[in-house]
Amino acid sequence: MSTTTFDRSTTGQTRVGDRKAVVHRMVMPKHLCPFGLKSVDLLKRAGFEIEDHWLTTREETDAFKAEHGVKTTPQTFIDGRRVGGYDDLRRHLGRAVADPKAVTYKPVFAIFAMAALMALAASWAAFGTLATGRAAEWFVAIAMCLLAVQKLRDVEGFSNMFLGYDLLAQRWVRYAYLYPFGEALAGVLMIAGALTWISIPVAFFLGTVGAFSVFKAVYIDKRELRCACVGGDSNVPLGFVSLTENLMMVGMALWMALRMV
Structure with a gap:
């Protein structure tokens, strides 16, 4: 793109x-x-037809900010009037502007959707078809792994949020630090179908304690909390989705245990 002389x-x-x-x-x-x-x-x-002015040095940028009394760039002008930065421009054009503090289920939906697609892809690669029981197992196991990754990005931040509602972690703080590793271990072993004597009890234990903790916090104590399921910086509300995550782990563990009988 060609530049226009600063004027x-x-x-x-x-x-x-x-x-x-x-x-x-x-x-x-x-x-x-x-x-x-x-x-x-x-x-x-x-x-719009755009006249694009490049601020190519720090000095030029600082001079522009000082002249127009602004703290940030970019700045857009329409009809000789300053509209403002990117968010201001979106508002001016009638576009939605995301609130970084707003609660949302998007991270969880994205993880579950990707887990489902990965499970179907694995089923197709292994069996040449999408509709297999193994695909359902892989979906839960892959979702566990992806959720564990979110927690492992910042174990300290996760533990801070997790301690707000998990019943076992409130009694034994170290459990809040071990949880992401246990979830990751169980998920990986379930994908491989190996060492089920480890993966089944770990998944069952984590899911059971988690389900009771979420149920008590949300449906008995009526507390409004953020869920640590996708990490300590999440804006996901603690509630039905969080409970579903834990029940999925319990169900997966019971299903694999029944298969071994």
Whole structure:
């Protein structure tokens, strides 16, 4: 993309056909502003003709901020009026702006969906068909592994949130640190179908304690908490989905135990 010479007078120019915007964004050898790219892309998709000004040095960027009294870039101007940064631009164009503090089930749904797709892919590779009992087993086991990865990213953060509601962890704090490793171990062994004498009791124990803890916190004590199932920085509310995760582990353990009989 070609650059336009930095000219502060351009911030007051008239739009062509009411569809012209001016964007000032950082484009430096060691930093390319992602929100600047997003702003340009959003404007293009909205049908604007864009005058794209690159701020190529720190000095140029600081001078621009000082002149317009802003703390961040990119900055978009439409019809000579400053709209603001990327989120401001989204609002101006009637687009939704995500609230980083809002509760959401998206991380859990994403993990379960990916686990299902991976299980189906494995079933196809192993048996040449999607509809197999092994695919269902792999789905639960892979979901356990993916959830464990989220916890293992920050075990300390996970433990802080987990201690808020898990009954065993509140009595024995070290359990909060062991839980992610136990979940990962059981998941990997269940995928392999190996050492079931370890994976079955571990999954059953983790799932049972977790189910009782979630049920008590949510449905008996009526507490509004965040679930640690996808890590300590999650905005997933503790509730039905969290209970389902634990019941899936219990069900998987019982199913594999019955298969051994």
